Amino acid sequence: xxxxxxxxxxxxxxxxxxxxxxxxxxxxxxxxxxxxxxxxxxxxxxxxxxxxxxxxxxxxxxxxxxxxxxxxxxxxxxxxxxxxxxxxxxxxxxxxxxxxxxxxxxxxxxxxxxxxxxxxxxxxxxxxxxxxxxxxxxxxxxxxxxxxxxxxxxxxxxxxxxxxxxxxxxxxxxxxxxxxxxxxxxxxxxxxxxxxxxxxxxxxxxxxxxxxxxxxxxxxxxxxxxxxxxxxxxxxxxxxxxxxxxxxxxxxxxxxxxxxxxxxxxxxxxxxxxxxxxxxxxxxxxxxxxxxxxxxxxxxxxxxxxxxxxxxxxxxxxxxxxxxxxxxxxxxxxxxxxxxxxxxxxxxxxxxxxxxxxxxxxxxxxxxxxxxxxxxxxxxxxxxxxxxxxxxxxxxxxxxxxxxxxxxxxxxxxxx
Amino acid sequence: xxxxxxxxxxxxxxxxxxxxxxxxxxxxxxxxxxxxxxxxxxxxxxxxxxxxxxxxxxxxxxxxxxxxxxxxxxxxxxxxxxxxxxxxxxxxxxxxxxxxxxxxxxxxxxxxxxxxxxxxxxxxxxxxxxxxxxxxxxxxxxxxxxxxxxxxxxxxxxxxxxxxxxxxxxxxxxxxxxxxxxxxxxxxxxxxxxxxxxxxxxxxxxxxxxxxxxxxxxxxxxxxxxxxxxxxxxxxxxxxxxxxxxxxxxxxxxxxxxxxxxxxxxxxxxxxxxxxxxxxxxxxxxxxxxxxxxxxxxxx
Amino acid sequence: xxxxxxxxxxxxxxxxxxxxxxxxxxxxxxxxxxxxxxxxxxxxxxxxxxxxxxxxxxxxxxxxxxxxxxxxxxxxxxxxxxxxxxxxxxxxxxxxxxxxxxxxxxxxxxxxxxxxxxxxxxxxxxxxxxxxxxxxxxxxxxxxxxxxxxxxxxxxxxxxxxxxxxxxxxxxxx
Numbered sequence: 001x002x003x004x005x006x007x008x009x010x011x012x013x014x015x016x017x018x019x020x021x022x023x024x025x026x027x028x029x030x031x032x033x034x035x036x037x038x039x040x041x042x043x044x045x046x047x048x049x050x051x052x053x054x055x056x057x058x059x060x061x062x063x064x065x066x067x068x069x070x071x072x073x074x075x076x077x078x079x080x081x082x083x084x085x086x087x088x089x090x091x092x093x094x095x096x097x098x099x100x101x102x103x104x105x106x107x108x109x110x111x112x113x114x115x116x117x118x119x120x121x122x123x124x125x126x127x128x129x130x131x132x133x134x135x136x137x138x139x140x141x142x143x144x145x146x147x148x149x150x151x152x153x154x155x156x157x158x159x160x161x162x163x164x165x166x167x168x169x170x171x172x173x174x175x176x177x178x179x180x181x182x183x184x185x186x187x188x189x190x191x192x193x194x195x196x197x198x199x200x201x202x203x204x205x206x207x208x209x210x211x212x213x214x215x216x217x218x219x220x221x222x223x224x225x226x227x228x229x230x231x232x233x234x235x236x237x238x239x240x241x242x243x244x245x246x247x248x249x250x251x252x253x254x255x256x257x258x259x260x261x262x263x264x265x266x267x268x269x270x271x272x273x274x275x276x277x278x279x280x281x282x283x284x285x286x287x288x289x290x291x292x293x294x295x296x297x298x299x300x301x302x303x304x305x306x307x308x309x310x311x312x313x314x315x316x317x318x319x320x321x322x323x324x325x326x327x328x329x330x331x332x333x334x335x336x337x338x339x340x341x342x343x344x345x346x347x348x349x350x351x352x353x354x355x356x357x358x359x360x361x362x363x364x365x366x367x368x369x370x371x372x373x374x375x376x377x378x379x380x381x382x383x384x385x386x387x388x389x390x391x392x393x394x395x396x397x398x399x400x401x402x403x404x405x406x407x408x409x410x411x412x413x414x415x416x
Numbered sequence: 417x418x419x420x421x422x423x424x425x426x427x428x429x430x431x432x433x434x435x436x437x438x439x440x441x442x443x444x445x446x447x448x449x450x451x452x453x454x455x456x457x458x459x460x461x462x463x464x465x466x467x468x469x470x471x472x473x474x475x476x477x478x479x480x481x482x483x484x485x486x487x488x489x490x491x492x493x494x495x496x497x498x499x500x501x502x503x504x505x506x507x508x509x510x511x512x513x514x515x516x517x518x519x520x521x522x523x524x525x526x527x528x529x530x531x532x533x534x535x536x537x538x539x540x541x542x543x544x545x546x547x548x549x550x551x552x553x554x555x556x557x558x559x560x561x562x563x564x565x566x567x568x569x570x571x572x573x574x575x576x577x578x579x580x581x582x583x584x585x586x587x588x589x590x591x592x593x594x595x596x597x598x599x600x601x602x603x604x605x606x607x608x609x610x611x612x613x614x615x616x617x618x619x620x621x622x623x624x625x626x627x628x629x630x631x632x633x634x635x636x637x638x639x640x641x642x643x644x645x646x647x648x649x650x651x652x653x654x655x656x657x658x659x660x661x662x663x664x665x666x667x668x669x670x671x672x673x674x675x676x677x678x679x680x681x682x683x684x685x686x687x688x689x690x691x692x693x694x695x696x697x698x699x700x701x702x703x704x705x706x707x708x709x710x711x712x713x714x715x716x
Numbered sequence: 717x718x719x720x721x722x723x724x725x726x727x728x729x730x731x732x733x734x735x736x737x738x739x740x741x742x743x744x745x746x747x748x749x750x751x752x753x754x755x756x757x758x759x760x761x762x763x764x765x766x767x768x769x770x771x772x773x774x775x776x777x778x779x780x781x782x783x784x785x786x787x788x789x790x791x792x793x794x795x796x797x798x799x800x801x802x803x804x805x806x807x808x809x810x811x812x813x814x815x816x817x818x819x820x821x822x823x824x825x826x827x828x829x830x831x832x833x834x835x836x837x838x839x840x841x842x843x844x845x846x847x848x849x850x851x852x853x854x855x856x857x858x859x860x861x862x863x864x865x866x867x868x869x870x871x872x873x874x875x876x877x878x879x880x881x882x883x884x885x886x887x888x889x890x
Contacts, residue, residue: 262701374436
């Protein structure tokens, strides 16, 4: 090791020991982002901010929450909501942020799909991102159990039941997950551990991975142009800001992020104060009752599309039971997006509006997910079941067709 | 311009998703019901035009032990009668003249099970613990009974206080069956003064189920539902064991106000802090945009 | 036109606006740490001396805010000893012709709870001793037992609120 002679108590000494200025350059002022971007590029920072809000509000909830089936409901709805100073604010912030974070995740995900930011070197970014989707889903699921309301209990009961594997009847596995014969105190405390400790740690680790995998391929841009970052960075540093195709992360990219955050905060806090029922479902203000299922149970909105694929097949087909088919599609739905880069057979990176068949595929997928979401909420009566069935079938069809339509686009363009 | 187009598409699809999953879905799950009817138009006035005499009513109760045999009430500053557990603990009648609709009260005294819509539960030999009003025990509701009921109602109105607190309204109308433990939350395991007056075991036997604690009903059901429901439980819960209680509009509003006091006491704080918070955020957004514009002016 | 040497006033104002929001959030967070109303309300305990069945010369221990409270109805001898020592009348609680020692039973040295040994309190941790008036007489304790805030209403004491008697007792130990 080269010894450092400059004093610890001097500016140069500190700089030599910690390389703060170098760090600042690498991470901020000389970290190059394309200039040709729109506000959708801010979703990453919006997610980081929302995650921070969840952590901070979570810390204050953690001070007063009691992970015990006899005490949980009142610790939330009496102590936190009515006794703790601003307890109601932290709870509303936490519940609404947990819901809104998925809206931003979906926007972020589909921005990536639209602009082709998942291929030709960006596969790891995409995979780590999908890992974040899965871990955030687990985090949301475990968190929802904690207030121990009717929805908390029955969502836990239904979803843990799924692990019996339908006709496989693996009830031993279900009991192992629950820590008991039914969803009970043991289930609550272990999901508390997952929600408060293990999953957040994993999320932070995967976020670091996500940022790391982004560095080398660089952030994408609106025309999906392959930029020569070294050349463009030189232009910028030489003072040619207007001609350069890149901008530094700080202060240029972040200034746009802050502006988008400003709008986001107004939207988010409006919901926190005045319109929160979508995130804090009234049914969950009934204390959990293991002997009475509510008339209408449904998951949070962001799980509805895959929940509907579970209900979609409502009659036996191809020698398999309806329940089993639904379970298989449901399991597939959780992870199918991961393999997107490998199903897309188009070698070029282009925005969807430059890929005619893919463009149509994209919007049909959006519409299909919307239909699945809305029908996932509706009671499965009459015509609703039929719509769910068709929408689920369409979902599978879209995935099967993806390799073919992307290949067709590439051929038409002359790239294949 | 491009960005506005993108934003418009985003808002459009988010809006459709929100509409489908919230207002639309909920309208499908909760069918529309008629609003509360505080005139109790389906009840015929059993007093049949008879004018109630307060002194006669007092005599019926104080001297002839009508009502007093099972109910307590305060008359001339003194408590008479006693509350007792007849499957459900009998309510004190001091405030009855204030909180119940007159017509309902008369019909209820005449035939409790019928007026409160629990006749469908009186099967297999089960009877309502409060007997139908029948002064001369002839098995019919005659003129004398109509007069008697009118007198009793007039008397109850005369002893009732002019005003009661929201908590007292709840206590008188609901607490015999329903607890509201957040009204007196105990951390040390001692019994809350706001738990249901009737012990769990007897009410389970009497009703077939234990009525839920109402502490969070204002949040799990909301104002509108509660207004419709309390006025006529069968509207939302067909075949329910919960009797129609017959509260007049003011008393019912007081009960709902109490449920809000104990169930959503931070509502005012939210309403107060919200606009201030959002005002600050508008300023924040403004400065953020100005700074962004300044920085990007040199970039484009 | 950009001149990187110019002060970024807009940027600094924005930072200031953000800082105001941050500071307000910190205030809110601090308040969330405050003891809850129910905890503060539980800080009051009543002792009815008439029903306490105190025997003169034998102290009884009550609980207030999680701490032991020693109440001793003093015998004639103990009162005489206190006089001889020059302790003022206000050192003790005088009610209904009786004299009481009313103190928090925590050793003023390092916080252990001393035990009554017939004629005085002895602390097992480091050997400190307190006389029946609660005054330190031997060992490391630097001060007499602390007097809790209390109010008197007839023979009923409410610990947690200050009254003239407790004020006087505290002043007598100053």
